[in-house]
Amino acid sequence: MDKKNELMEFDEKYNKIVVGVDEAGRGPLAGPVVAGAVIVIQDFPELQEINDSKKLTEKKRERLFEAIEKNCIVGIGIALEKEIDEMNILNATFLAMRRAINQVAEKSAFDIVLIDGNHLIREYEGEQECIVKGDSKSLAIATASIVAKVTRDRMLCEIAKEFPEYEFEKHKGYGTKKHREILLENGACKYHRKTFLKKILGGSGKKK
Numbered sequence: 001m002d003k004k005n006e007l008m009e010f011d012e013k014y015n016k017i018v019v020g021v022d023e024a025g026r027g028p029l030a031g032p033v034v035a036g037a038v039i040v041i042q043d044f045p046e047l048q049e050i051n052d053s054k055k056l057t058e059k060k061r062e063r064l065f066e067a068i069e070k071n072c073i074v075g076i077g078i079a080l081e082k083e084i085d086e087m088n089i090l091n092a093t094f095l096a097m098r099r100a101i102n103q104v105a106e107k108s109a110f111d112i113v114l115i116d117g118n119h120l121i122r123e124y125e126g127e128q129e130c131i132v133k134g135d136s137k138s139l140a141i142a143t144a145s146i147v148a149k150v151t152r153d154r155m156l157c158e159i160a161k162e163f164p165e166y167e168f169e170k171h172k173g174y175g176t177k178k179h180r181e182i183l184l185e186n187g188a189c190k191y192h193r194k195t196f197l198k199k200i201l202g203g204s205g206k207k208k
Contacts, residue, residue, distance in 0.1 A: 007050065007137065017039060017111045019110045019140060020040075020138055021036070022135055022148050024149040026089055028173035031159060032078045033096050034155070037074070038068065040139055047139070061146050074103075075105075094119075094124075112127045114138050116144070156172045159191050175200075
């Protein structure tokens, strides 16, 4: 059985309208955490290529993102750096997920939310189930992972135009060796998560 049918069958066994939810950007030192929520309402050719977003090239993810937006019901939720610092990354991730689900709810009814990982979404009242490694098991979660990743990468490329010296377009805010070196040289900018920088910058977290 090909991957698409395997992923599709996983969702179909619920016999319900399924929303897949996944996030991008829990680990980086800078930028928001972004959640995607997707209902796959019909088959379309690009579904053949859908897989966990981490296994796809950037170019392919971009192309699939366009197809998903055109053919699926999509919600995107964002929690900004300030929110991450205020409520911690896990709660900010749940906030982004609830925002993404609310966007979908404005467009369509659904029965159950499937979330990638091992945490149920706090403060979400509807039926939900978490699926470990869900982005390689569920079609709806796999499409949501692409939506979240592409949206966040695009945001970081925009941030890079404002602060070119940090090279966000290359590392997307993750704590690469180069990013850490730039931080030590320049201090933090407004897009950095101050609570993530204590080990690197000590208490100073110098701000641009």
